[in-house]
Amino acid sequence: MTNKKIFGVTALFNDPNAIIAAASKVDSAGFSKWDVNSPYPIHGINKAMKMKPSKLGIITLIFGLSGTVLALILMWWTMSIDYPMVIGGKPYFSLPAFIPVTFEVTVIMATVSTVIAMFAFFFGLPRNTHALHDTDYMKKVSRDHYGIVIEAIDPKFDERTTLEFLKSLKPISTEIIYYPEKEEYPMFEPRFLGFLFGIAVVVSLGTYLMLNKLMYIEPFDWMDNQAKIIPQTGSEFFADGRGMRLPVDGTVARGFILYPFEGQTNPTEVLSNPNFPTKENLELGQRKYLTYCSPCHGNFGDGDSRLAGQFPNPPTLHSERARNFQDGMIYHIITVGQNVMPSYASQVTREQRWAIVNYVRALQRAKNASDSDLKFVKAK
C-alpha cells in the first residue's frame, strides 16, 4: 500500500458498560478530537464524554418566534390594510381567528429550521466522503458494537502510543483508519457527458411540453378557452350560426324613456312642463335656443334668422297660434319635428328641451307684454 494519510485509530467494544468506562478514560487522558460511535445513543455516554448539552433549542426558539411574528404581520397586513373586508361582522384584525394559522406557521418554522440547522450546520451532513465510511469499524458499529475513534488531528495523537493506549482499554479489536484515496472525476468522461446531455434533453423537452402544449390544454390553460361567445365569433347553438344576436323586439336602451306621442303630427295630448322657469333654467334655455333654434327661428323667435332667404323661413313664434300652444306642444314640435323642421331629439336632451320651451314662452311674453309687465320693467 502506498503511504496513505492516517485519519485516526479505533477500538471496538461489545458491552455498554465497557464503552462507558473506556470513554471516561479517554476523556481523562486529555484527548479532544475523539468520538464514540454506537448503533443507538448509549445512556450515560454524554456524561462520560463530558459533552455539553445541545444548543439546538435556541435555533428552534428564534425561528419559531419569527414564524409567529411573520404570520401575524402577514395576516394583519392582508386583512386589515391591503384589502380589508368585513367578514361575519368581525373586526378587520380578529386575533382569535388569527391564532390557528399563527400556531401552524410557528410550528413549521420551528421544526424545519431545527432539522435543517442540525443536519446542515451542526453535523455538516450530507457527507458521504468521511474517512470512517466503508470501514470495518463502521460496519461493526452500525450493527452491534460500540467504538472509540481518536483522530490524528488531536494534539496528543501519536500513531504508536495512542494505539497502545486504546489497547490498554481492553477492546475486542483495534484498527487504524486511513483517509480514502481521492477519486478522480475527469470532466469529459463520455458517461458523464451523456448524463448531462440526457438531463438537458429531459429538461428542455419537459419545459417545451409544459409551456407550449400543456398550458393550452384544458383545464391547465388558465381559462384561455372559455365556453362563452365573444364578439364576432360564430356559434353552433343558433340556427344561423352567428354568435352575435340582435336585441329582442321591444328592447329599450338603458336610460331611454319612450316618448308617447312619437310620430303624431297633431297629438290630442301633450306632456306637461315639469320645470319652473327659474333664472338658471331660462339661462339654460337661452343658451340652447341660441345654439340650436336661432339659426332658423332668429334670435328673438321672429323667423328672421341669418338663414332667411336661403332656407324656407319658419313662421314667427309670436303668432296667435304659437302663443296659444301648450308648453307640451312646443316640446312635441322640438321632439318630433314639423314640416321642414327636423326632430331635434338627438341634439337636445329632454331637460334642455323644456328649458327652451320656458325661454320661448319668455320671448313670447316679451313681444306681447301686458301693461303691468311694462310697468314692472319700467320701474326697475
Next chain:
Amino acid sequence: MSTDYSVEASVVAGRLSLAEIEELIAKPLDTKPDKKFFIALTISGSAVLIGATCLLITFLFGIGMWGNNQPVGWALDIVNFVFWIGIGHAGTLISAILFLLRQRWRTGIARFAEAMTIFAVMCAGIFPIIHTGRPWLAGYLLPYPNQHNLWINFTSPLIWDVFAVSVYFTVSLIFWYTGLIPDLAILRDRTSSKIKKTIYSIFSLGWRHSSRHWVHYEKAYVILAGFATPLVLSVHTIVSFDFAVSIMPGWHTTIFPPYFVAGAIFSGFAMVVTVLVFVRKIFDLQNIITVNHLEKMNKVILATSMMVGYAYGMEFFISWYSGVQVEQFVFINRMFGPYIWAYWIMVSCNVLFPQLFWFRKIRRSIPAMMIIVLLVNVGMWFERFVIVVTSLHRDFLPSSWGMYAPTLYDAGILLGSFGLFFTLVILFTKALPVVSISEIKAVADGARPTHHRGEHHD
C-alpha cells in the same frame, strides 16, 4: 398470572441480541417479494384504479356525479377527509406523545405508525382538493401576491385546514425521515448491492452513528416530539372548527375540539392495531411487536372510546339543558329520525363493543381484538357521517329539509382511498424497515449500561 411489579417488563421479548434484531427487521428488505405480496398489491391496486376512475369522471363531469345536494352540501367528501385525518393521528401520538411520556413500548410500533400517518394524511388531503370542483386551481388556496390584491380569508376554518394539514404532513414527514436516518445508515453498512448502497448512502446523508451527533439528534427528537404533540392536537382541533364555528345545531358545540381529537386517536389506534396484527405475523416480528404492545393499544382504544362516549353523553345532555329547540330536535332526529341506522351503528361500534376491552382475555386475544377494531373503524366513519349528514339534512327550516344518499362515485372514491392507503403500506413494508432498528436496539435487554448511582433504597 400474578404480575411482579418490582421488575420492569422487557420491551423486546425472546432475549434477542442486537444482531438478531437487525436481521429480523431487515429481512423483508433483503428478500424478493413473494406471491402473497403481489396478490395483496393487486387487490389494493385495483381499489386505487377504481377510485382513480371515479375521480376522473368527477373531474370531467363535475361534482354533480356525487350525491351532494341541497341541503346536504357536504357529505362523503368531508366525512372521508375527517376520517383519514383521524387515522393519521395515531401515528404521531405513538411517535411523539408516547416518546414524551417515556413509554419505551412505543419503539416497536412507532416507525410503522408514523408511516401510516403520512399515508393517511396523503389520503385525507385528496378530499378537500377534489371537493372544490376545480382542483387544478388549488393554488388559489395559498396567499400568493396578485394584481387584484386578493388574499385568502385567514379567518376561515377551511384556510386553517390548508395550513394545518400541510404543516402536519410536512412535520410528520420530517419526523419520520429524521428517525429513518440512523436506520438507513445501518442498511447502508450491511448491504452488498451497489445500487442499494448508493441509495441508502444518499438518503442517510452520511450518518456515522457518532455520539457527538447523537446528543444533538436526541435533542432534535425531543423538540420535534414536543412540537408534533400540540401540532397533532391542533390539526384535528382545526378540523373540528370547520363545523364548530358555524351556527348549525349539532355542529356548533364547544366540546368539538377535544372530542374530535379523542375520536381521532381512537380511530387511529384501531387502524394501527388492524394493520399491525397482520404485519407482525407476516414478517415474524412477534417478539418485537408483542401481545403486550397490542394490549396497551387496546387499553388506549378503551380509554378513548369512553372519552367519545362522554362527548356523546355531554352533547346530548347539554342539548336538552340548553332549551334551544333546534338543538334538541337535532339530537332526537339523529337517534330516531331517518338516519337512525347510522346513529346506532355509530354508538354500538364506538361505545358498546370496545367495552369488551375491560376484559384482559379479550384485550390479549388476536381474533377478538381484530373484530372489535374493525368495528371501531366502521363506527368512527359513521360518526363523521352522522355529524355531517344528519346535521345538514334537517336544520332550521323544515321546508329546506331533504335526504342524502351517496352515489357509486362517492363509494368508488372512498374505496380508492383505502386502496391508496394499503398500497402505500404494502410498498413501505418492502422498501424500508417497518420497525425502527436503532430504537429497538436501544431498548433491548442489555442495551443500557447497568451503572450504579451510589447506594440508595431499601
Next chain:
Amino acid sequence: MTYQKKDLPSSISKIGMALLAFGLVFGVVAFFVDHSRAVFNYLIAFTFMISIGVGALFLIALEYIVGADWSVPIRRVVEFFAAIIPLLAILVIPLLFNMGELFHWSHAEAVADDKILQGKAPYLNVPFFIIRVFVLIGLWSLFYFFFIRNSKKQDSSKDQKLTTINIRLSAAFIPIFAITISVSAIDWLMSVEPHWFSTIFGVYFFSGTVIAALAAVTLATVLLKEHGYLHPAMTNDHLFSLGALLFAFVNFWGYIAFSQYMLIWYADLPEETFWFMQKWEGSWAIFSIGLIIIQFLVPYIVLVSQPAKMDPKKLKFISVWLLFAHFFDLFWLVMPEMEQLSGGYSFSWIDLVFPIAAVGIIILVFNMKAKKENLIPIGDPKLHRGLDFHL
C-alpha cells in the same frame, strides 16, 4: 440510604390553625356584613377544595392505570391532599343552606316567569341538586377510602395483590371521575348563570383541577424533599415529571379555554356570547385579560425550558402562582354573575378571607395525615424502580 419517618414541624399545624381561625372568624363576620358576597366566595373556596381533593385522587388513579414509576415515591403526598374529600360532605352544608343567594333557578318565582328555566327544572331543582351533591361526595369518598386503605395496608404487608386491586379500582374510578367532575362543574359553576351552556365546561374545570392538584403536590414535594422528609434517594429528576405535567396541563388549559372562547366568539350567538360579554363589563375586562396572562402566558414562559421543569426554585414559585391562578380562574367564572358586581369589580376584604381559610384547612388535613402515615409508600413493590428513576 434508607427512609426515616420524620414528623413535620409543629409550626405547620400552627400556621394551619391560624389561617383557619382567621378564616372562620372573618368568614362569619363576612356572612353578616355582605351575605351575598360571602356566599359567592364560599362557593369559590369550596370548588377550589374539590379541585385539590378530587384532583389528587385522579392523580393517584392515573399513576396506577398508566403504571408510572417516577411518581410512586411521592404518592403519599398526593394521598394526603386527597384526604380533603371526606371533609367536603361537611364543608358543603353552609352552601346548601344558602343556595338562594347563588342560584336563580332555586327561586320558584324566577322559574315561573322564565320558560327556559322551566325547561331545565327537571335537572335544576333543589332536591335533585342536593341528592347529586351527596352522591358525588359519597362516590369520591368511597373510592378515596378504598385507595388509601389498600395503600396503607401495603406499607406493612408489602402484598403485590393490593397494587393489582388498586389498578382495577383506578380503571373504574377514572370514567366515574370524568362524569362526576363534569356534573360538579355544571352544578356549582355553570348553573350560577342558568341561561348559559357549554359542552366543554366539564373539560374546562377538569383542566384547571388537574393543574391545581399538580401544583399543590409539586409545592409539597419540593418543600418536603428540600427539608429531608422524603426518601433521601430522590433527586431533581423526580421533579422533572411534575414540571413537565404542569407544563402540559397549562397548555391543555389554554387549549380548552381558547376553544371555548373562540367558538362562541366566532358564531356570535347572543344566547352564548352574553356570558363572555358579562366578563368584559367595566373592570372585569382586566380580569379576563389577566386570566390569560396568569393562567397561561406566565406559566408557559417559566416552564418551557427543560432545566426549568426540574428546578426546585422555579417549581416552588410556579406552584404557588398556579394555585393562585386556579383561584383566579374560579373567581372569574363566578363573581361577575353577582348582582352588585355586574358592572365591574370592586375590591372587598371578604374576597381574601375564604381562600385563606381553604389553605388553612388543606394544611391542617395534610399535617394530620403526615403525623399518622409514612410520607412514602414504603411497601409499594415499585418503590425501588421509582427511586431508581432518572432522566
